Amino acid sequence: MYCKFSVRDEKLEDFKKGNFLIRFLKFQAPFKSDTEIHKKVNDIYIIYSGKAKVLLSDKYEGGKEIEPYEIRGCNILNPENVEMQSGDVLLISANTPHQLIVEEGSLNIIIVKIPEE
Numbered sequence: 001m002y003c004k005f006s007v008r009d010e011k012l013e014d015f016k017k018g019n020f021l022i023r024f025l026k027f028q029a030p031f032k033s034d035t036e037i038h039k040k041v042n043d044i045y046i047i048y049s050g051k052a053k054v055l056l057s058d059k060y061e062g063g064k065e066i067e068p069y070e071i072r073g074c075n076i077l078n079p080e081n082v083e084m085q086s087g088d089v090l091l092i093s094a095n096t097p098h099q100l101i102v103e104e105g106s107l108n109i110i111i112v113k114i115p116e117e
Helices: none
Strands: 015-017 020-028 036-038 041-049 051-056 064-067 070-072 080-085 089-092 098-102 106-115
Touching: 020 098, 036 041, 036 098, 041 051, 041 080, 051 089, 051 106, 098 106
Parallel strands: none
Antiparallel strands: 015 020, 020 106, 036 070, 041 089, 041 106, 051 080, 051 098, 064 070
């Protein structure tokens, strides 16, 4: 089985098979996601148009477990600011606090969620 996707398609729908998920998202500035940590899921961010910042760190405090192994609303301690633009790909390993920020224009992003198990 295979699935083909095109970023030229304006009506892309999320794809899920088991615990594997591909999300096609659009954000308009100003946008700031919740801070989050996936304890058992790796994220891959693929920017296909626009710009964004991603805050990352290996340390955090607080937050609330919204479902097993998923924490939201934490404080990211000593974050690194990773600038992203069209064509960039970023791997965010499981257990890494992160936050997506769009300060200008719009962002089209594919987020691939790959479970560690």
